[in-house]
Amino acid sequence: MKQRLLTRKQLNELLDKLAQEVCLYAPVRDRTGTSWAKISRADEVCLEEVNTVEPAKGFVFPRCEVLVRFDPQGNPVEPEPPPEQVVFGIRPCDARGIAFLVKFYTQEGRTDPYVKARREKTTLIGVACSRTAPTCFCLALGGSPQGSEGLDLLLVELGEELLAEPVTEKGERLVADLPEAEEKHLTAAAEQRKRWRLRSASGLTPRNSKSFCPIFMMLRSGRPLPSPVSTVAPAPSSAPPATALMSPMRRSGAGRSGAGSGTPASLPSIPGTPRAITRAMTRPQDTATGLWTSSTIPSSRRV
């Protein structure tokens, strides 16, 4: 795909145009940093922070989502399909996370229709990082501040101009009428990439990334993925309740339509209708087991 060049003014025009046509989300300044918000004008965007406080994951996998409604007679009503949305200013690490997430939820025979529909309606425009935060670790996990994985379009800042690297056709359409990038711009972007690679070779990589993130290593190795959570049996009672140890952000997929075997018995059964109403109503099975004492902390979690 052809790489394009755009000035900041052209970028602002592009964003203004997108804001009028679709839902455009971008990081905006808030009290503690930046957060994602729907914007109507390009000058609301704030890219000064390295990343937003909350990740962009919710654009394809929201924390709470209406899956079905019921009319007063009790008949299920399909909710509105997700809106066409463009996310501008996502960082390569977040986009890569979304790529893994989508890969997991769109496996052969185990596709989550909601995640799939949202990803198809979402265009991700990434902006490469020009600096990193002390807490950044994308290089350690094989990513890059200039990575394009999971994105539709990557913008690389080259002084006053930006290099637009389309990754998918969706991204290419957005910048189709812009001038093509010249050789010197491509070289400048390649130089930046090389600098990051050198930094990753010079010690930003942790000593053992295998223990750092097993699921990541599994995805990289190409081995078959574990079953989606809905078909996993409840944790045995000897296992520590995970929620007592870490923040309970993960959700059980039990009860989602199409996962009959994992439907928890506690949800009311309405014949012929999907049982789950919203995802946030489904609950992890393992929190009511046993009391948490320090002796039940697995040794790996001990301080």
Add this chain to the structure above:
Amino acid sequence: MDQSEKLRQRARELLEKKEVVMVIGFGPPSGSGLSPVLFATTPEQAENLTATASCAQNLANYLLKVRDRGKVAVVARGCDARSITVLLQENQLRRENLYILGIGCEGIVENGRKSVACAVCRHPNPGIYDEMLGEPVSAPEPDPEVLKADTEWEQLSPDERWERLSAELDRCIRCYACRQVCPNCYCPVCFVDASMPQLLGRTHNLSDNMVYHIIRALHMAGRCVECGACHRACPVGIDLMRFNRRVAKTVRERFGGDAGTNLNEPPALTVFKPDDPQEFIR
């Protein structure tokens, strides 16, 4: 001998003589000016201990996680010691399994600014300790800006307060960082995680957020030592200390006593006294 050197020497001795299995203290400050928590189990590791008190965490929290390992030494500022006192009163720790190295605290400085909890600190010196490193410090002059904001808050009408509280808590993303860093929030299964029955929704809308924060405030009433760890841990910058100070003040005014300042006096809300104010019961 300066305070850090004395701390290192004592930690080395304790570990070498196997009097304790671990010394929990502060490491050298990082770029932000805050010290990380350091867990020293060998005399060599104890060499990195520093006595700068600018550590965002409350060290009493970690004692709960190592309490079955044997005797542990801990560096304690005023607020750490108060939390330890509350945990002792609630039978979560055994006094004989603790060796408390007390230090006076000048306040936590985060990105060049004194943490809001430390700006109105009333107890910079530990109330219980086995040995005191260095001299006690005097309590700082309370920050007039914080006091003024508190007074303004109290003078608002209940409706206005509710409105501002709603606006503040609407931003909560329910990451539960405030709960995780709190040494006095140690329930085996927190009410927000309970699934049978599920007591609270999993969303982060205002109604669920409000239930979470109000119930947490009630659970902490008379137990919160106002260390400010929750305030510093909040990723979206909710001014949790404003609410905690208010609750602590109410308890102080009506039932007397500061949480964790007197080991022999049980927490205010765990006892009934005939002369407790009870004009609200009609």
